[in-house]
Amino acid sequence: MSLITIDPRKAAPFPEAAAEILRDTQLRKNVAHATDVIQYKRAAVVAEKDDWQALRDAGATIRKEALQHLDSYLEQFEQQFTRAGGHVHWAADAEEAQRIVLGLLREVQATEIIKIKSMTTAEIDLNRNLAENGIRAYETDLAELILQLGAELPSHLIAPALHKNRQQVRELFAREMHLPNLTDDPPALAEAARLYLREKFLKVKSGVCGANFLVADTGSVCIVESEGNGRMCLTLPDTLIAIAGIEKVIPRFSNLEVLLQTLPRSATGERMNPYSSLWTGVTPGDGPRNLHVVLLDNGRSEILADTTSRQTLQCIRCGACQNACPVYRQTGGHAYGAVYGGPIGAILTPQLFHMEHAQSLPYASSLCGACYEVCPVKINIPEVLVYLRSKVVDQNRGKLASVFNQERVAMKMMARILLSRERFETAQRIARVLEKPLVGKDGWIHWLPGLAGRWTAARDLEALPTQTFREWWKERGNA
Amino acid sequence: MRISLFITCYNDTLFPGTGKAVVALLDRLGHQVVFPLEQTCCGQMHFNTGYRREAYPLAKRFISIFKDAEVVCIPSSSCVAMIRDYYPELARENNDEQMVAEVKSLLPRIFEFTELLTDHFKLEDVGAYFPHRVTYHASCHGLRSLHLGDKPLRLLKNVRGLDLIELQDTERCCGFGGTFAVKNAEVSTAMLGDKVRSILNTRAEVCTACDNSCLMHIQGMLHRQYAGVRTLHIAEILAAGADQ
């Protein structure tokens, strides 16, 4: 049975899910190829900017400022958005957000909606909830459409179907859209999707989207995208509901000058997004008349309260950390057991779940720092990862089970040994004796018991040298 | 100059050859090396695995041993990164004013081995001779935390007889990551597989780096595969040929 799910409450620990995915040769090839291509494009457009590091600094400053005074910027946004003719709703958690959206859609007797790709709606599992209540959601982003038709899970922030290649997409479209003669030519695939969706755009009267930015001083909502489907969803329906995490607010319209440079370059390797949509309230005769924003907390204010991990909320969901991550490169997003995969998911998911679920995720990293290096808003992901690891460890301190936990026992013992020179030197000598039965004729260890056996499953270990450095030093006579 | 050597706990125990090479080279360059025998560990493994409480006294212990050193040389970029990136944080979160001050004063005197040679001594040619085909793996902490850049490569390029072959994707992690190698053994192995493939493609006989931790990991698979490539810390290459 597959271990793969994106519900952190049910997900298997990362190492187990990853072990299953690592056997999927097609997925691994697709993920490695796709992330290579995006990284290459990103590197090229980043290299064009002499002031890239300054832009990162500026982006971080903007996001930090927004978080520092989040309460007042959110209120300012609410005021401005309301003044312009929209309505703001506050949702403490996923259930409340679902209820609000459902209520708004029932008011206009909607039975169908069109959707723009949105991680936040995936986070609250909106489509499933609406379906259970008789409302059908049509995803209009090409990748989301692929996932929806194939009943598949998203695996990336920007390119959620990146684990699929075009041969697989052709097969899916041919089957689901009844197009037996479809080729795997990208334009042909896009055309098939376009025809399939065009009818929905013209017919469906309600739209649901996320938001890239909420602008406090003007009350504007900003969405950027590449395909133009989003522009259709934002302009054609009568009713438009945007669901956004509370952290999406930025103080000033002028902040977009920085963020709309760094986001597209980081996300898709484009200088600017093909479609940048910004709307402020209702304009008679032009675009949606019934306009709503649902502000979602869902664990975010708890993250905000922690000064070390608050930086998690600076994220602008560009996906660059995923593309750069050598762990994600091997597993793709599904191993992370949540809608947010990769390095940002490894820090965000456990916190969104109050450190009660997804506790293996902070450990799903070699701490190589590639994520931090590319992050356009300078989130020090490795720092947050090790911080969350300490939370996981501290939660289990004092519990009876921890007495039998091999890692914990080893760590405690090591700490005691390392705090004294005498104990350390004794341990070095004892280790040489203890390892003897494990050392092969070639002077290497090929098998170890317990946890350490996970090393020797694929790797040898050289036997300890006959003399430690300090023994040599003392013998040399200059101690 | 009087240089205090922090060998690190795993080099002391597993890779004494690296320490001997550091001593030999610094000797050759006319410096005096001291080795405080009280030293054990910087606390990195505990800190990175989430045992911050256990890491704190280890960090304090390190500082008390090295706080008066003229300069400290550490042949391990990940331990230097631990000290530079996280000692200030450990001090702050424990409200340890004394440690905050001591860390601040000590940090400018802490050097990773290749930093000491290139930044502090302004050396690129240390007079080494090593007639072998060598490739260089840029370890993550050296690269992204210490920003070593091409410092190690400049040292290697000046080694006589050495044939330096560029490693494809040299900047990609080998998958070691301390306890990651055990806790996420499968993913770690997959990452290592890619690294080993790049190394074999260079047809080098030796893979070098500034960190024995990565090298121990890489060597683990090379040895398992009878691959015909060995790993060697950069200090051992730079110290080679001293007698010639």
Ligand code: SF4
């Ligand atoms: S953490 Fe940084 S790099 Fe990763 S998605 Fe968020 S903004 Fe992008």
